Structure formats: C-alpha cells, structure tokens
Amino acid sequence: MLQSVIDYYLNLPEALHLVKIPELSSNDGSTYRMQSDYGSGTFQTIRFEDDMLLILIGDYTPKKTFEKVCEISEEYIEIDQFETDSSSFKIGKRKINQVERGIYCYINTQKTTYTYCEGGKPVRFTKIIMTKKYFDTFFHVHFGEGYEKSKTITDYLMKNPYLPELNFVFQQITGCQAVGKTLHLYLESKVIELLTLIVTGMEKEKRHIPVKLDYRDIRSLKKTVTMMKNNLAAYPTGEELAKVAGMSPARYLLAFRKHYGTTPYECLKEMRLNQALLLLKNSDYGIATIAEKVGYHNSGHFARLFKNAYGLGPREYRKIHGIK
Structure with a gap:
C-alpha cells in the first residue's frame, strides 16, 4: 500500500x-x-x-x-x-x-x-x-x-x-x-x-583533476578500497594499490583523488578511525588493542589521530558513553 x-x-x-x-x-x-x-x-x-x-x-x-x-x-x-x-x-x-x-x-x-x-x-x-x-x-x-x-x-x-x-x-x-x-x-x-x-x-571535491575515468577505472579503484577495508591493520604501499587497480602509481593517485576526493592514505585513515569509533563504543577491548586492530602500533599516535578527527581522545569518548 x-x-x-x-x-x-x-x-x-x-x-x-x-x-x-x-x-x-x-x-x-x-x-x-x-x-x-x-x-x-x-x-x-x-x-x-x-x-x-x-x-x-x-x-x-x-x-x-x-x-x-x-x-x-x-x-x-x-x-x-x-x-x-x-x-x-x-x-x-x-x-x-x-x-x-x-x-x-x-x-x-x-x-x-x-x-x-x-x-x-x-x-x-x-x-x-x-x-x-x-x-x-x-x-x-x-x-x-x-x-x-x-x-x-x-x-x-x-x-x-x-x-x-x-x-x-x-x-x-x-x-x-x-x-x-x-x-x-x-x-x-x-x-x-x-x-x-x-x-x-x-x-x-570540485577541484579539477586532469584525468578521465570510465566505469572500469572506477571498478578498479573500488577493488583497492575493498582491499584496504578488509585488512585495516595492513600498510599497503601506493605501488601495491596501483598494481591491484592495474594502473601506474601516478595515474592511480590522480584517479583515486578524482573519484573519492581524497588520497588512498586519507581514505584508509578514515576507515580505521570509523572502525575505532565503533570498537570503542561496542567492545570491551582496551585502547591499545583497538589501536592495533585498526593498524596503529603506537597507541599514543592513534589517540592523537582520534582527537584530531573527533575533538576528544579515545578515553574521553568512552567516558561520555559511560564505558570504562
């Protein structure tokens, strides 16, 4: 109806x-x-x-x-x-x-x-x-x-x-x-x-980037995002990502920025911080463990990135949600 x-x-x-x-x-x-x-x-x-x-x-x-x-x-x-x-x-x-x-x-x-x-x-x-x-x-x-x-x-x-x-x-x-x-x-x-x-x-996103993309390029770029998302703790190089996309490293970086409006590194960082946000709220893992799970071996570095993104540190975030 x-x-x-x-x-x-x-x-x-x-x-x-x-x-x-x-x-x-x-x-x-x-x-x-x-x-x-x-x-x-x-x-x-x-x-x-x-x-x-x-x-x-x-x-x-x-x-x-x-x-x-x-x-x-x-x-x-x-x-x-x-x-x-x-x-x-x-x-x-x-x-x-x-x-x-x-x-x-x-x-x-x-x-x-x-x-x-x-x-x-x-x-x-x-x-x-x-x-x-x-x-x-x-x-x-x-x-x-x-x-x-x-x-x-x-x-x-x-x-x-x-x-x-x-x-x-x-x-x-x-x-x-x-x-x-x-x-x-x-x-x-x-x-x-x-x-x-x-x-x-x-x-x-409106900045002009001198590269043209077709549907195959976009599909290849999505493969690299899926690769990063499936293993947030990994550290893929630009060359490795470009190889997955079937592009030269220079064209891959231009194509990625053209389609996603950011760099592969920033995209990976965003996925990591988003996952950290959910783990801090929905799990009992310690902050150091969460940092490891999303690819940061130094929990202090992770806490600084988290605070830069959200305006408060991981412990403060847990505190406002009543999580110890």
Whole structure:
C-alpha cells in the first residue's frame, strides 16, 4: 500500500513485532522492545512537529531472517549510519546489495524496496528521514534554485561512507540523553550540522583533476578500497594499490583523488578511525588493542589521530558513553 514516509515508519514497529515501552515513550518519540518470540533489542522513533523530519535508532537481533517490503508514494531522502553489516536490500527488480558499516544515502524513487535482516545477527543503525521539502529548503539556501538536487549528495556519500566527522555526528545523535524540546533542538542541530558537513565536503571535491575515468577505472579503484577495508591493520604501499587497480602509481593517485576526493592514505585513515569509533563504543577491548586492530602500533599516535578527527581522545569518548 502506498503511503507517506512518516506514516510508514511510525507503523513499522508493529510489523517488526515490537511493543511500545510506555515509560520510555511520549508524544515526542517512542521506544519499543522486540517481542521475545521474535528476537531481542530496541527500536526508537523520534518525531518532529512539522512531520518533515524523523530519526530512527535501531538495536535489535531477530531470531529468524525476515523480509520487509516498503512502498512509499512520497519523495524523501534517507541518510543512515550502520554499525553492523547483517542487512541487505534491493530496489525494484535490481540485484540484492549488502549494507556495509558506515554512511549510506537513499533517495526514494517510489519503487518497491525489499530489506532483509539476517536471523541471529545484531542490527544497529541510526536513520535520518527527511521529506523532500525539508531537504530542498536546506540545500536551496546553499545552492539556490539551480542545484543538482539529491543525486549529487547521494553520489558524494556513497563514495565517502567512512568520513569520521559524519560518523561522529551520528554517534552524538545516538548517544544523546536529552528529553522533550531540548532533545528535538539538539537532534535537529545535529542534522543541520551533518548536512553542512556534506555541503563543505562537496565543495572541496570540485577541484579539477586532469584525468578521465570510465566505469572500469572506477571498478578498479573500488577493488583497492575493498582491499584496504578488509585488512585495516595492513600498510599497503601506493605501488601495491596501483598494481591491484592495474594502473601506474601516478595515474592511480590522480584517479583515486578524482573519484573519492581524497588520497588512498586519507581514505584508509578514515576507515580505521570509523572502525575505532565503533570498537570503542561496542567492545570491551582496551585502547591499545583497538589501536592495533585498526593498524596503529603506537597507541599514543592513534589517540592523537582520534582527537584530531573527533575533538576528544579515545578515553574521553568512552567516558561520555559511560564505558570504562
């Protein structure tokens, strides 16, 4: 059944076998728990007065793999942070895509979307749902009436899912303990901060780089990113990455900057810091161990990089999340 995006997501908890927790719910937002027969965990919806913005925070583990079918008539934009990779989706008759950890952007094309969550595996995400009116109002301020709409933003985020500053804003949204109007003011300020960071990043990407890329080049570049992501503790040289991409080292560096707007080293650093952020929040590993796992043998050097990226050190980050 076709419906608005706000209506769809507000009715979603029932479809996921979630039960509202009255003492943690109000007109501003609701918290649900998954029925024990179907799994465990919670799901939170935070609704804003004008019904143009909705924030969802999910942290649950279904007992069995399930499919969720979504058909929404309204145009909207969704920007998510996934902390797990146990979900997959497909749009219309396209192939199934695995959801990876990091930032993901989706524009509703009014096609049927199928989402799958794997049984027995945790699902953790934060979703920012914006109606087209909310999104357009913000970007018209920066780009005017002639901006290239949402596709440019989607392309940017899909190429840069590990940006530390964006992932950190999502962590601030998830960790917010405010209530009532203070909660709404804080969360909307974070949404605006997120969109502003995207605008800033896109502006930096506009620099002209004298190299042309075709789809085979882009596919080869993605292979090198996958190689780095699969072994964050490794130290691949520029020559090794260029060999994987089938390019000369000089062309590889130009091609990488052209497509991703950054260098391979910076991309690797972003992936490492993003993974460190999740490990600090979701594991009991010591900071030195986490530093090793993401490729830094010197925990002091790791702490300095972390602070430069997020504005606070690893210990401070754990402290604000109540983790010792």
